[in-house]
Amino acid sequence: MENNLWKHIVTVRQESPLVHNITNYVVMNNTANALLAAGASPIMAHAKSEVEEMVAISLALVVNIGTLDEYWVESMILAARKAKSLKKPWILDPVGAGATSYRDNVLSELLILKPTVIRGNASEIIALSKANITATKGVDSTAKSDEAIQAAENLVRNYGSIVCISGETDIIINGNDKIFLKNGHEMMTKVTGLGCTASALIGAFIGVIENKTEAVVAAMSLLSISGQLAANKSAGPGSLQLHIIDKLYNITEEEFSADLKLDS
Numbered sequence: 078m079e080n081n082l083w084k085h086i087v088t089v090r091q092e093s094p095l096v097h098n099i100t101n102y103v104v105m106n107n108t109a110n111a112l113l114a115a116g117a118s119p120i121m122a123h124a125k126s127e128v129e130e131m132v133a134i135s136l137a138l139v140v141n142i143g144t145l146d147e148y149w150v151e152s153m154i155l156a157a158r159k160a161k162s163l164k165k166p167w168i169l170d171p172v173g174a175g176a177t178s179y180r181d182n183v184l185s186e187l188l189i190l191k192p193t194v195i196r197g198n199a200s201e202i203i204a205l206s207k208a209n210i211t212a213t214k215g216v217d218s219t220a221k222s223d224e225a226i227q228a229a230e231n232l233v234r235n236y237g238s239i240v241c242i243s244g245e246t247d248i249i250i251n252g253n254d255k256i257f258l259k260n261g262h263e264m265m266t267k268v269t270g271l272g273c274t275a276s277a278l279i280g281a282f283i284g285v286i287e288n289k290t291e292a293v294v295a296a297m298s299l300l301s302i303s304g305q306l307a308a309n310k311s312a313g314p315g316s317l318q319l320h321i322i323d324k325l326y327n328i329t330e331e332e333f334s335a336d337l338k339l340d341s
C-alpha cells in the first residue's frame with residue numbers, strides 16, 4: 078500500500094478526473110481550488126434538471142450536506158441514485174450529522190443509496206451510525222477518531238461503504254482492514270472546510286484509482302501531509318488556507334515520502 082500512494086497522486090495529476098460536487102456554500106470555492114491544485118477537474122452543479130447528466134459525464138460524485146435545504150436534497154438524491162445505477166463511485170460527507178433531526182433523516186435516505194465512501198469527523202460518524210445520538214457540536218467534532226471505530230464498522234457492515242474517520246489520526250476502514258494515518262496539524266481544525274476538502278479529494282481519487290481503499294488513503298495522506306508542511310510556514314489559519322492549496326499543487330515525492338506516517 079505505502080509504495081502505491083505516490084503513484085496514485087501522479088495518476089490523479091495525469092488523468093485529471095472530472096469530479097461532480099454537490100457541496101455547501103461555505104466551501105465551494107475552496108474545494109474547487111483544492112481539486113484543481115491536486116490535478117483534478119471540479120464542477121459544482123446542483124440543478125435538478127442537470128445533475129443526472131452531470132453524473133453521467135463525471136468520473137465521481139461528491140455529496141456534501143453542509144448547507145442542505147429541501148431543493149438541494151432532492152438534487153443530491155437524484156444524483157446519488159444515478160451514480161448508483163451507473164456504478165460510478167460516490168462519496169458522502171455527512172456534515173453536521175446528529176446536529177438536527179432533519180440532517181439525520183436526509184442522511185438515512187442517502188445511506189440507502191450505498192455511498193462508495195463515507196468521510197466524516199468522529200462525532201459525525203458516531204451520529205450517522207446511531208441515528209439518535211446528537212453529540213455533534215455543529216460541524217466540529219467533540220470525539221476522537223478512535224472513539225468512532227465501532228460506529229464506522231457498523232456503517233461498513235450495513236452499507237458496504239469504505240469509512241474514513243478524520244481527525245488527529247485519520248482512520249480508514251474497509252471490511253477487516255484498518256489503516257491509521259498520523260499526519261496533519263492541529264491548526265487544520267481552525268480552517269473551515271478542510272474536512273470537505275478531504276472528501277472532495279477522495280472524490281477525485283476514487284474516480285481514477287481502481288483500489289478504492291488505497292484511493293482514500295492516498296487522498297487523505299496527500300491532504301494531511303500538505304497541511305502539516307503548509308502549517309510549518311503559516312502564521313495562522315488565514316495563510317494556512319492559502320499555503321495548503323499551494324502545497325497540494327507542488328508537493329514532491331520526497332516531501333510526501335519523508336513525512337508519511339501510516340500504520341495498518
Ligand SMILES: Nc1ncnc2c1ncn2[C@@H]1O[C@H](COP(=O)(O)OP(=O)(O)O)[C@@H](O)[C@H]1O
Binds near residue numbers: 260
Ligand atoms: N488535531 C488534528 N491534528 C492533526 N490533523 C488534524 C487534526 N484534526 C483534523 N486534522 C486534519 O484535518 C483534515 C480535516 O479533518 P477534520 O477536521 O476531522 O474534518 P472536519 O472539518 O469535517 O471536522 C484532515 O486531513 C485531518 O487529518
Ligand SMILES: Cc1ncsc1CCOP(=O)(O)O
Binds near residue numbers: 144271
Ligand atoms: C461551517 C459550516 N457550516 C455549514 S457547512 C460548513 C463547513 C464545514 O466544513 P468542514 O466540515 O470541512 O470543516
Ligand SMILES: [Mg+2]
Binds near residue numbers: 172173198216272273
Ligand atoms: Mg466536516
